[in-house]
Amino acid sequence: MTLYGGQGDPARTLALLWRAHSPEAAAEQATGRRTGRTAPGPKQGLTVDAIIEAAIGLADTDGMERLSMRAVGERLGASAMALYTYVPSKRELVDLMYDHAHADLSHAYPRDGGLRPAVLAWADDLWNCYLRHPWLLQVSYARPVLGPHEQAVLESLLAVLHPADLPARRLRPTVSALFHLVRGAAQTAAEGRAAAAATGTSDQQWWTERSALLARLAPDFAQRFPHSTHLAGSSTDTDYDPVRQARQALDGGLRLLLDGLEQVTG
Amino acid sequence: MTLYGGQGDPARTLALLWRAHSPEAAAEQATGRRTGRTAPGPKQGLTVDAIIEAAIGLADTDGMERLSMRAVGERLGASAMALYTYVPSKRELVDLMYDHAHADLSHAYPRDGGLRPAVLAWADDLWNCYLRHPWLLQVSYARPVLGPHEQAVLESLLAVLHPADLPARRLRPTVSALFHLVRGAAQTAAEGRAAAAATGTSDQQWWTERSALLARLAPDFAQRFPHSTHLAGSSTDTDYDPVRQARQALDGGLRLLLDGLEQVTG
DNA sequence: CGGATCACTTTACGGCATACGGAGATGATG
DNA sequence: CATCATCTCCGTATGCCGTAAAGTGATCCG
Structure with missing residues (x-):
């Protein structure tokens, strides 16, 4: 919680x-x-x-x-x-x-080379901080009591986004979305890692056991949830590492967002 | 937490x-x-x-x-x-x-009219559920124990996204990002609402008190955090409602993401 | 030195999840 | 019908928690 x-x-x-x-x-x-x-x-x-x-x-x-x-x-x-x-x-x-x-954050992000690499560097920095201190993700970030280091994270993101010269009504959702993506992905990663460590079973083992159980309890799963079933089936079977998976999701999400942003900034 | x-x-x-x-x-x-x-x-x-x-x-x-x-x-x-x-x-x-x-979710989203309205309807449905049951946001969603109703939320999002015919490596990050955005925004909204209810002071009052305090404790705030200061100053002074603000952030974030998605799907 | 003032400890309180054992209800069995 | 196993539910107890209150002893000022 x-x-x-x-x-x-x-x-x-x-x-x-x-x-x-x-x-x-x-x-x-x-x-x-x-x-x-x-x-x-x-x-x-x-x-x-x-x-x-x-x-x-x-x-x-x-x-x-x-x-x-x-x-x-x-x-x-x-x-x-x-x-x-x-x-x-x-x-x-x-x-x-x-x-x-x-x-922990470095606040050192590439200044040349445009928005994309700088935003990715910022996100990576924050992601690493969250994985180092996963309990951060259990403290709500909607809290409005801001300290200097927290503030510095926002400030450096704003500095990174500054060249895009977005109006406030665009900038605010962009900033929120970036924070939400990084936090969400990091939480998934941290929790998957913690679960693996706690149970002692490998991720793959864990998944196969879980799905066997589910297949027995809900035999109609595939009919009720065809899209979910299809998506689960299309996984790269070699990669069950939850941290890497979450990181891929983060990178993909950031890419979408930045694509959208570039459309705005031209 | x-x-x-x-x-x-x-x-x-x-x-x-x-x-x-x-x-x-x-x-x-x-x-x-x-x-x-x-x-x-x-x-x-x-x-x-x-x-x-x-x-x-x-x-x-x-x-x-x-x-x-x-x-x-x-x-x-x-x-x-x-x-x-x-x-x-x-x-x-x-x-x-x-x-x-x-x-609580209705799972009834417009089928014609393309991706955008359907995704927005899905997000709105989930957002309302979170605001009705804000404690949901205190339960980690990275948990891998999935029940039928939880599963149905994912399933209906996948159904909505199905016409776009994304490959799994694109679909997965998109789904994650959408969940993270809705959850993050709803958490901000719910918490702001709760804080206002708990303290009894209006949102505007609260903010002015807080910034007065901050100005005294960190007189160099504006120099250290110029971008943050500028962004805070450019707020629409009429609208301190945290729920509405968070909702605007959500809509903006979704828009960016969907813009990015349309670029992929063509 | 005497007394005020502070950091820190001990103890205590009410609340929590939950282990354990007992009380009483119920159905199956003789 | 009597017995007994089995089940639900409760009372109590244990060991946590945050923190209030009161006690202990060090330290500085006068």
Whole structure:
């Protein structure tokens, strides 16, 4: 299921998200409204960044469903409650993780050679980020709390599309569609990969077992779903790798979209 | 977050999914391997369908995060544990809900008039289903356990695309892209709608507050993200409705894709 | 030094899915 | 009719979860 982010206190979340990027704000944030004095009490033993990175590491290896405040704390040699000094709640932590993971992107896309290779490079960059951090796809992207790295992904896509000089009413759907395609394909890929890893059976094995089962339970399948049956039958039997399949689907979808776009831009 | 389905016992799940559609299999399923005899013990007070419908009703009104076995049981005047006689676990229940909700689709799309109106009608049908059952978008669609109603959605899209006579290597990405577009747009719409309902503030209010906050925390935003700033500034200030916006993005994306498709089909 | 203030821990609460065992209903069998 | 196996459903318990509340001890200011 999708975990919804961006629902904590927006001021606090935004402050944390943009914290490192405007130094005086960060200092102000760290010390509250006291300025020039050091606070009593023990020094902080953790940092927000350490927490974010521990949480991301945990999600990368164990998956989002294993991400708990206790587990993150343990990874840092602290209790679950220790994190609450740094982060208002788990929701905000997920928002911070989400933004931070997008720092992986290179933002280096070919500038000459036209729209197509640049858009493909952007999509590939994002695709790789999603496959590295598949839990990103479990955090809804419709959330409007935007952090700097997330924003940078959009910005670099807009930079790539800029030469096409699309009006806003064209640009907006194009951007949305590109994000949806990459996310959807990456989700299919990540999930197929995870399923294979979880069950231990090979993809081919899994499919043949599944279809044998289905054939027994729904003997009229081929009559009820002739087109689906035909499509399934026409697969390149050599390639059951879900990641490669999803990637082919992505490339094909992008190609269609870019074909359509070129028709608009002339 | 996305809730992953399709991870229970596949045989059991598939049997439940296809149960109603092959009567003798359903009977066999109900009585185990005993045939022709009635079982001792009290009669069952519930049905799988009643449970599925109660669960869907709950998810529709209260959202996926409020869906619990206890709550579903309560809605049926039973305990949480009573459900486990009918359904192996919550995961399977979600799979069943997912499939059942897709029974909403009409599958009636214009047959004459070419590809475009038919594809748009299909997309509209699915979009409406998602907005009626927004929790569907929290269940990953990359799951490979397919039920009859889910399958019918794919089948009717394939029927719509059939006249174009695309080879499989073209058809597959097209189908994926169409699903991704509709799902992505619907998710944006549903989430925007939910956020507005949850916070109580109007969409416009929300946006102005958010951007004021952002302007304070990241005063260099416009310099760092010129394209994003420009795009945000060029919005039709009259229309903050997230559902309508997402729908416009969907229509634009579909248009691009169909333009690209027409180039292929000639 | 005394007290305020902080980071962090321990404990606790209510909620979750669900394993387990018991209670009672029902039909088949003697 | 009595017995018994079998079934549904419930009560309880276990071990998770997020996080509230209260306790502990370090640290700095006066």
